[in-house]
Amino acid sequence: MIKLWILPLFAACVVSSLSACAEQAPPSTAELAKDRVILAGQTLILENHQQRCALRKPDQSLLQLEIPWPCKFSPDRKGLPRVEAVSDNELIILVYHSQAEPEPSRSCTSQYQAVRQIQGRLETSIVAQSSFCMGGVIDQKHFVGLFP
Secondary structure (H helix, E strand, O other): OOOOOHHHHHHHHHHHHHHHHHHOOOOOHHHHHOOEEEEOOEEEEEEEEOOEEEEEOOOOOEEEEEEEOOOEEOEOOOOOEOOEEEEOOEEEEEEEEEEEOOOOOOOEEEEEEEEEEEOOEEEEEEEEEEOOOOOOOOOOHHHHOOOO
16 A cells, blocks of 8 residues: 555656656757768768867768867858858868856957868868857858868
């Protein structure tokens, strides 16, 4: 026979277990889409590699970038990673790191690096710096102008 005092205790355990499971919900598709991009049929995923940004390629190798972690893909107007098609054979993405200065300063600095797929291989550009926080849609020249 079940003691009546056990039922409230059991109910409290079930509720706390459910809330713990809810807190560990997997990331949404939109959240995942911000960390990965499809470039010429290859899915590239942003990763932290020794406090530097890196792109994990489908073969599980890493393309090391020269900007610090954390980083993000430059977004398109829908908020998804932007892929700039320069020609039929050249696609470019832009990865950036922004850091706000400590209070009371209101300034922010960013570093960004482009990655292009050209003739079946990935190449990184030089690293550029700016004195503003990146995060919105930026001009195409930032994508193509970083390559010689």
